[in-house]
Amino acid sequence: MKQWEENRRSFAKLLEQAAAARCGFWDFMEWLDSTDFFRAPASTKHHGSYEGGLAEHSLNVYRRLTGRNDLQGRPKSAALVALLHDVCKIDRYLPETGEDGSTTGWKYNTDVALPVGHGERSVILIQQQGLTLTLEEITAIRWHMGGFDDAVRGGSREMSEAFRRYPLALQLHIADMEATYLDEKE
Ligand SMILES: [Fe+2]
Numbered sequence: 001m002k003q004w005e006e007n008r009r010s011f012a013k014l015l016e017q018a019a020a021a022r023c024g025f026w027d028f029m030e031w032l033d034s035t036d037f038f039r040a041p042a043s044t045k046h047h048g049s050y051e052g053g054l055a056e057h058s059l060n061v062y063r064r065l066t067g068r069n070d071l072q073g074r075p076k077s078a079a080l081v082a083l084l085h086d087v088c089k090i091d092r093y094l095p096e097t098g099e100d101g102s103t104t105g106w107k108y109n110t111d112v113a114l115p116v117g118h119g120e121r122s123v124i125l126i127q128q129q130g131l132t133l134t135l136e137e138i139t140a141i142r143w144h145m146g147g148f149d150d151a152v153r154g155g156s157r158e159m160s161e162a163f164r165r166y167p168l169a170l171q172l173h174i175a176d177m178e179a180t181y182l183d184e185k186e
């Protein structure tokens with residue numbers, strides 16, 4: 001079994017544990033499998049720039065977030081936001097192929113169907129595919145880029161409000177950073 005298929009299997013099992021009881025889950029899962037999510041890289045050059053890198057990154061964020069001992073109460077929400085925070089990267093990276101057809105690299109696709117911002121795109125895609133999120137989950141996924149989010153750089157103060165109201169939002173951001181810079185070093 002290829003690495004990306006193994007990652008897909010682990011990812012699907014954990015997501016099922018977190019969300020299979022929600023209505024719309026199986027349709028959502030079918031949609032996710034129909035996209036490039038499980039074969040996509042996590043980025044073009046930096047972390048996880050190989051087939052299946054995105055699912056692997058999501059699993060690293062899952063381990064970082066659910067491994068915290070100060071999560072308040074809702075472990076299934078923590079698991080779900082960790083696994084799905086980067087759904088926005090679907091269709092974002094296009095494979096570059098060599099003469100023999102093998103993937104030699106990835107390029108950033110500037111022509112996605114829903115260009116609405118990083119965290120926003122994840123939230124909208126997930127809910128549009130039928131998986132309803134709680135307000136806490138929406139807020140956490142939307143603000144997972146923390147201070148790197150374009151809205152913050154444009155002067156928005158809402159991220160602080162989000163982090164105060166929902167500690168999970170800050171914890172997801174930290175887990176994303178830890179996975180990227182500590183677990184996925186090149
Ligand atoms: Fe992200």
Ligand SMILES: [Fe+2]
Pocket residue numbers: 057061085086176
């Ligand atoms: Fe991420």
